[in-house]
Amino acid sequence: GLKPNMAEVAEPLLGRVVSRLEEQHFTLRAWQKASSEWDSPSWRRSAIEPHEQDKYPEAIDILIDAARDSLDWLAVNQEEVAARWCVKIAESEVPLLRRLAVHTLSVRTDLMADEKIEWLLEHIDLHDLSAHHEVFRAVQLAYPEASSGHRVKVMDAVLAYRWPDEKDSEKERRAARHRFNWLDWLHRVAPDCELTKQALDDVLEQYPEFKPSEHPDLTHWTTGPSWAGPRSPWTAEELLAKPAVDWLPELLSFQPTEFLGSDRDGLVLTIAEAVKRRFAWGGDLADALAAAEEWDSDIWSGLIRAWSEMELDEDRHREVLQRLGSADLHSGHASEIADALYVLVKDDGKPYALNLLTQANEIAAALWHNLERGELPEEVDDWVQMAINHPAGILTKFWLGSLSLWRRQRDPVPKAFSDEYRQALSGVVQDLTLPGRLGRSVLVSQFAFLLAADEVWTKENLLPLFEVDEDVADFKAAWDGFLVWGRLNPSVAELLEGAFLQAIQRIESDLVHRRERFIEYYTTMLGYFVTAPLNTWVPDLFYYASKEVWRLFASNVAHHLRGMDEAHQKEWWQRWLKPYWENRLQGVPAALEPGEVEHMLDWLPHLTAIFPEAVNLAIRMPKTPLQHCSVIYELRKSELSQQYPEAVAQLLIHLGESESPGYMWDEGRELVDKLLQTDLSPKLEEGLNELIAKLGLT
Known part of the structure; x- marks a missing residue:
């Protein structure tokens, strides 16, 4: 980027x-x-x-x-x-x-x-x-x-x-x-x-014993044998040279015998390569494994991985699903099977996916019931990361993709789930074990989609997950999902106003691991969807959040202003941004912090519609040495020095009194020279010349 x-x-x-x-x-x-x-x-x-x-x-x-x-x-x-x-x-x-x-x-x-x-x-x-x-x-x-x-x-x-x-x-x-x-x-x-x-x-x-160093330009380096990755005892060509059933005893019995030699991982990868080259050979190997009742063998991993990565036609994909439907496979290969199911529906699905949805949905429902139900972990910071690497999270993604395809084929588009999807998704919500919590994190990440697909079900089943209750982990998992992938629109924002105001109270505790992302969403809510943000939203932010979060908020406001059209600038300015700035100058709800001042100065180049008015507030802020502020750079790139030369000159003179490091003024002379070519008042012209002398601008 x-x-x-x-x-x-x-x-x-x-x-x-x-x-x-x-x-x-x-x-x-x-x-x-x-x-x-x-x-x-x-x-x-x-x-x-x-x-x-x-x-x-x-x-x-x-x-x-x-x-x-x-x-x-x-x-x-x-x-x-x-x-x-x-x-x-x-x-x-x-x-x-x-x-x-x-x-x-x-x-x-x-x-x-x-x-x-x-x-x-x-x-x-x-x-x-x-x-x-x-x-x-x-x-x-x-x-x-x-x-x-x-x-x-x-x-x-x-x-x-x-x-x-x-x-x-x-x-x-x-x-x-x-x-x-x-x-x-x-x-x-x-x-x-x-x-x-x-x-x-x-x-x-x-010193005749001195010998040239292999790497005289390095003070230290790694040499010697290196691990070259998994190695197979046979090549794909060798495997394909005879029927799969004839290979089965050797494939099952092979064990590594030497360090850095052939290993099981290499064998499984090579089996997958052979299957990709000859689909029928893989089917024969699967039949041989099933006949031998070797359901837990890692060879299945190679087979299922290959099927997931191949470009299959409809008939072959149906054949694969038929094999994956065996319940004997589910306990030992849940992740691989979940991945294979998700491949059918992800990215708008295979061209023939609609014809296989019923079969795939049946396998997904059976697989969910066969997932391991281990103990719930006491502390998890990243529920989404855990979910997308767990069969429960992958299965939930499958159900969402399947639901999307099912809705697309209906005319008109349904306003509620079918019984099949309602039962599957309700099962995820009601599952109190680890798979359920991981699945709910994924479901909440698609809150906007589910709200459009079945508003009643979503309000009843997912909205309560945003609220703080006795199960703090469920609260964290839900917010984790929403903050990673969730979307805000007017309908979602209206429903989640109360939830956001509850959640801000946990910004430094249960949500601390996602507070940057939370403040991004909080700023969006406050800026676009809340009628009177100064009444509750801003005071709560400053009451419950740390000074670091205050700086994040100021930075996110700058992000929204960047590229905002002038109509929206004026709307923000009148509705909340101007009174917010005036209040902060009075220490309400808190005095300005140096880091905030830097970010708020970065607002200025993007407030083109009300720039002089914004500068009048900016020069009333405390003089703070700038370390990470881009206001001078952005002003040099913009046309503001031509549109509002007096306001830009006032701002530069103010910034020149902040004792900022010299690099903040790199190429500042170019901006000052532009201003000196305009019709400035004698006082401002004198101030700019003093600025040049004081900072040694060249």
């Missing part, structure tokens, strides 16, 4: 990520878990560029990749901006930021090879351990094209290295080894360089 829009998001995205990485690093330092030379996020990241050593990313890798891609884009498209950012983060105490600066040097096109070496020697310690890989890579790319004079500069820096621990008895040898790694690397990238070769020979003369 971001990459195609780098022209709009590269710099503000970079600013936010840099702030986040700084925040994380200094939090670690506060707990003595990091230093300017080392922190765990940097240590576990082998390279800033995509690298085979970084096969298992973590959440922070998304931020690192976002910063890298933003810098890469700026380096190509906005060279001066990229150059400024590189200098800024090269001076940082955060290892990851210095690494990002050096990485960007490798992709910058505004510097020639000699200039890259000059930049590197000026801004980065060549022996910065945290930036080891990026420095090696940057030199690798620049050194072959560098002049002899700049090669000498690199060599001097390499040979000047001294081991940092003066008390280490092995300091000379360790320093020589480090220099050897550098010289070997330079010799690899520029084998024709006599200077490098001579220096390398000198080290080897003193």
Whole structure:
């Protein structure tokens, strides 16, 4: 979503990520878990560029990749901006930021090879351990094209290295080894360089036992045999070479005998591959398993998986359903069978799905009754995730898809369920075991659809699930489903007003794991469906929610304003947004927090219909150093400086008094220059010139 829009998001995205990485690093330092030379996020990241050593990313890798891609884009498209950012983060105490600066040097096109070496020697310690890989890579790319004079500069820096621990008895040898790694690397990238070769020979003369490192550019790496995934003792071709029934004894009896050798998982996957190639062979294998009463065998998993993934015609699909209807299969293979049923109806269903619904519904009903009823877990944060990975949740998705297809074939479309669907869905609601709770989470996620399909049933059976009662877990499971996939429309909103006002009281307890999503929906309700939000909705939000949630609310308002047409802006402004803002300036229902101020400033570029009026309120807010605010960037992109130059000038002068970091004003000079070309009052013109001088805008 971001990459195609780098022209709009590269710099503000970079600013936010840099702030986040700084925040994380200094939090670690506060707990003595990091230093300017080392922190765990940097240590576990082998390279800033995509690298085979970084096969298992973590959440922070998304931020690192976002910063890298933003810098890469700026380096190509906005060279001066990229150059400024590189200098800024090269001076940082955060290892990851210095690494990002050096990485960007490798992709910058505004510097020639000699200039890259000059930049590197000026801004980065060549022996910065945290930036080891990026420095090696940057030199690798620049050194072959560098002049002899700049090669000498690199060599001097390499040979000047001294081991940092003066008390280490092995300091000379360790320093020589480090220099050897550098010289070997330079010799690899520029084998024709006599200077490098001579220096390398000198080290080897003193330490002939030194051998080249396999990866001198990395401080650590993973080597040795790796797990290559499941392995089968036979290929699909071998399996298909003789009848399935002849294979059965060997397939059933095979057990792995050696580490990293063939295993059951590999065998099952290969059986699935063979079935996909020859449907009849799979049917014969299924018949042989049934005849041998091997209902619990994992071979069935391969068979059912293959059938689910194949493009079957109607006759073959009917044959598969007939096999899946055997109750003996249900207890051991519920998940695979549920998946196979759902394949029939998902994404508007197979072309022939209507002809098989009756058969599939019968299997689904039988399978539900045969599901394991284990103990209910005491604490679950993500009921939806559990549901979609459990046969109960998958079966419920099947019933919803089946119901949708059934309704579509009726003319006129029914206003209530048939007895078959009412019985199935009521069974899910009334099931007090784990499958029932998981199924209800899925049902509530489709509240709007079910309300349209059978309003009476939905009000009686699903609406009570939103209310707080003795079963808190059911309450959490229901809200979890709705907040993940639920849709708000006028009918749903009218029914759920009371439920939302009850649920906000649990925002910091039972719903804390979904509070961001809850506030998204709460903001939508308040903004579009509630007549007088200032009476109850806003006071309850500030009474029951934390300050972090207040900031989320302000951020969500900004999200809704983005792209809103002017008619809706005016409606929001008059109905609730203006009085809400005026109240907050008076400390009602609470004083403004700095984080809220930032998000509320982000409202301004999107309030084009009432911009001057909004600015008059904004400049009355407390002056707060801005860290993550995009108002200046958004104003520079917009036409507001031409439409309302006085209001924009007032706002910038106000923001200039907030002591915000310099990066918040990147390219702010362009916006100020636009304003100075308009017919401003002498006072505002003087204020803008003072702003330029104070902030050093260039």
